[in-house]
Amino acid sequence: MVPEIGADAAPYIIFIAAIFTNNILLSNFLGMCSFLAISNQIKASFGLGMAVTFVLTMTATINWVVNAYVLIPLKIEYLQFIAFIIVIAALVQFVEIVIERFSPALYFALGIFLPLITVNCAILGVCLFMVRRHYTFAQALGYGVGSGLGWMLAIVAIAGIRHKLRFSNVPKPLEGVGITMILAGLMAFAFMGFAGMVDIK
Amino acid sequence: MADQVIKRSALLKWFKGKNATTMLEQVWAENPIFRQILGICSALAVTNLMKNTLIMCGALIFVNVCANMIISALREFTPRRTRMITQVLIIATFVIIVDLFIKAFAYEASKQLGAYVGLIITNCIIMGRAEAFASRNSVRLTFWDALGSGLGYSVVLIAVALMREPLGFGTLLGYRILPAGFVEWQLMVLPPGAFIGLGIFIWIGRAVAPEKVEEAPK
Amino acid sequence: MKERLYVIVFVVLLGLVAAALLTVANSVLFPKYEQNVEREAKGNVLIALSIPGWDKARVKTATIEEIKATFDKYIVAVPAEEKPDFYMGYELKEDGTKGDLVGYAFKITGAGFWDRISGFLAVDPEVEKVIGITFYEDAETPGLGHKINEPEWQATWVGRSIYRPGTDEPWIGITPVRRDKPANEVDAISGATETSGAVQKFLNKQLKEFVEKVKAYKAGQ
Numbered sequence: 001m002v003p004e005i006g007a008d009a010a011p012y013i014i015f016i017a018a019i020f021t022n023n024i025l026l027s028n029f030l031g032m033c034s035f036l037a038i039s040n041q042i043k044a045s046f047g048l049g050m051a052v053t054f055v056l057t058m059t060a061t062i063n064w065v066v067n068a069y070v071l072i073p074l075k076i077e078y079l080q081f082i083a084f085i086i087v088i089a090a091l092v093q094f095v096e097i098v099i100e101r102f103s104p105a106l107y108f109a110l111g112i113f114l115p116l117i118t119v120n121c122a123i124l125g126v127c128l129f130m131v132r133r134h135y136t137f138a139q140a141l142g143y144g145v146g147s148g149l150g151w152m153l154a155i156v157a158i159a160g161i162r163h164k165l166r167f168s169n170v171p172k173p174l175e176g177v178g179i180t181m182i183l184a185g186l187m188a189f190a191f192m193g194f195a196g197m198v199d200i201k
Numbered sequence: 202m203a204d205q206v207i208k209r210s211a212l213l214k215w216f217k218g219k220n221a222t223t224m225l226e227q228v229w230a231e232n233p234i235f236r237q238i239l240g241i242c243s244a245l246a247v248t249n250l251m252k253n254t255l256i257m258c259g260a261l262i263f264v265n266v267c268a269n270m271i272i273s274a275l276r277e278f279t280p281r282r283t284r285m286i287t288q289v290l291i292i293a294t295f296v297i298i299v300d301l302f303i304k305a306f307a308y309e310a311s312k313q314l315g316a317y318v319g320l321i322i323t324n325c326i327i328m329g330r331a332e333a334f335a336s337r338n339s340v341r342l343t344f345w346d347a348l349g350s351g352l353g354y355s356v357v358l359i360a361v362a363l364m365r366e367p368l369g370f371g372t373l374l375g376y377r378i379l380p381a382g383f384v385e386w387q388l389m390v391l392p393p394g395a396f397i398g399l400g401i402f403i404w405i406g407r408a409v410a411p412e413k414v415e416e417a418p419k
Numbered sequence: 420m421k422e423r424l425y426v427i428v429f430v431v432l433l434g435l436v437a438a439a440l441l442t443v444a445n446s447v448l449f450p451k452y453e454q455n456v457e458r459e460a461k462g463n464v465l466i467a468l469s470i471p472g473w474d475k476a477r478v479k480t481a482t483i484e485e486i487k488a489t490f491d492k493y494i495v496a497v498p499a500e501e502k503p504d505f506y507m508g509y510e511l512k513e514d515g516t517k518g519d520l521v522g523y524a525f526k527i528t529g530a531g532f533w534d535r536i537s538g539f540l541a542v543d544p545e546v547e548k549v550i551g552i553t554f555y556e557d558a559e560t561p562g563l564g565h566k567i568n569e570p571e572w573q574a575t576w577v578g579r580s581i582y583r584p585g586t587d588e589p590w591i592g593i594t595p596v597r598r599d600k601p602a603n604e605v606d607a608i609s610g611a612t613e614t615s616g617a618v619q620k621f622l623n624k625q626l627k628e629f630v631e632k633v634k635a636y637k638a639g640q
Binding site for chain 2: 026027028029030031032033034036078079080081082085086089115118119120121123124125128129132171172173174177178179180181182184185186188189192
Binding site for chain 2: 422425426429430433434437440441444445448449451452455456459534556558560561562563
């Protein structure tokens with residue numbers, strides 16, 4: 001059922017790696033668009049990070065099941081993108097309803113960013129990478145949770161730095177996206193130092 | 202002689218027409234990456250090699266134009282509540298077609314591009330233009346807008362790749378262009394180089410053509 | 420109610436049109452993709468077994484028919500081409516039929532530092548020494564891990580023993596550069612500790628499986 005050969009790493013190692021050495025944002029560049037506008041508010045970044053982590057965990061696992069039990073047996077792997085994005089859209093819709101019910105304040109703070117989680121490259125990216133790497137279910141779970149936390153770590157850290165920068169003399173053309181890119185670059189640089197921290201293979 | 206003059210003035214007239222301005226606006230003034238901050242993800246991922254960059258740009262333009270034209274054609278019929286899922290479905294269909302195409306005819310590149318071709322689905326440019334333009338304008342204008350934003354995206358990606366591949370590999374499109382003694386900047390090939398490179402380009406882009414600052418309403 | 424029905428009909432219709440379009444596209448384009456995969460796999464088996472005249476450049480420019488023809492002449496897949504455990508490579512006699520066994524080749528693949536690494540390892544007919552190694556898929560850091568593709572590094576594998584000295588436990592070490600290495604070790608790529616470690620891990624796992632399978636095959640002959 002699980003094709004060919006999977007990565008040998010234990011799920012908890014994939015989990016740790018997804019946060020530090022294979023950070024979905026700093027190593028794979030995914031999930032930048034929606035956060036660039038929000039990343040100078042630490043609290044909102046945190047809230048968004050939690051929502052994304054939840055969605056990532058659910059979509060990684062559900063899409064793993066869909067891939068293994070529907071797409072592969074029926075030989076319709078080419079419809080993978082469509083199946084995945086529909087699952088993601090449905091799940092985000094569900095999360096929206098839940099948040100609106102239980103925390104109207106957070107719902108209001110996140111605003112348009114909540115439905116935009118659907119098109120957050122990180123979510124679809126995690127699902128696609130999980131398939132490409134032939135992860136088992138447990139590995140996919142570890143990867144989903146880890147990627148979410150790693151993404152959250154990256155954006156909260158960048159939000160924190162941007163918050164500190166608000167009184168600095170950033171050149172006008174560099175304000176906003178530009179300086180955030182450079183920040184992300186330096187942070188990606190730093191995270192590369194984590195390589196070898198866990199025996200990921 | 203007379204028809205040369207006519208040809209030139211017709212060309213000039215075209216450039217001033219609605220189609221061209223719609224397109225050109227997307228290429229520079231409202232460039233999706235500099236101004237609207239869309240489509241960053243793939244700008245960072247594939248630009249360490251010019252060949253992959255060109256294939257990615259071609260793929261994006263194809264999907265952007267085709268999907269947005271269909272979205273525009275269906276705009277009167279699409280129920281409001283399902284707008285987003287309809288757009289996503291149409292975009293995903295074209296991305297799958299492009300992905301199959303690249304796997305069939307550019308196999309080496311498809312291995313290197315990996316999941317990033319599929320991620321065109323979530324590329325904010327396509328969704329952004331669908332929501333902001335295609336769902337409200339004619340198919341003909343949508344074509345030019347989509348072509349323009351695709352070109353605007355390509356311009357930025359090619360610029361970044363022009364920096365990353367030579368400095369990181371010493372080559373361009375696989376051909377060695379820097380002297381053999383040149384020590385490659387490993388960093389350009391890896392994520393930090395991509396982020397910082399794009400940051401620098403945005404800096405340059407915005408410095409060269411600053412946004413018009415609007416008067417804040419009193 | 421009418422609105423709800425319209426929404427459902429719209430989405431379903433859209434879905435059907437999309438699915439139809441994609442099924443057509445898939446049936447046209449997917450076979451070409453499968454061909455690409457096949458030519459890559461078969462071509463690299465030829466390279467690993469050092470079939471005369473076949474290197475990376477040749478595999479890139481050759482047509483699928485050429486590769487298949489050469490493959491069929493020199494190679495036998497065991498147990499079957501669809502799901503091979505390993506490949507057997509032969510010399511060719513003058514009349515074009517298979518002559519002496521030149522070696523065995525099997526696929527090595529696993530998670531590298533960045534993404535998947537795939538290749539083939541070839542051993543001699545006695546299943547004691549390496550006769551070739553090649554990689555055809557990797558996303559390792561250029562100049563570091565990506566150097567596993569360099570002929571100079573791959574050449575250091577030729578002649579290495581596949582067993583730990585004095586035992587019959589198959590294990591090849593990819594270890595830091597040192598003089599007087601045991602016969603079953605090769606030098607790692609300096610600066611590419613992660614990639615080297617990754618390759619060592621999956622290669623040895625698959626080496627062990629291969630040795631078991633080939634011994635069973637030979638016993639059954």
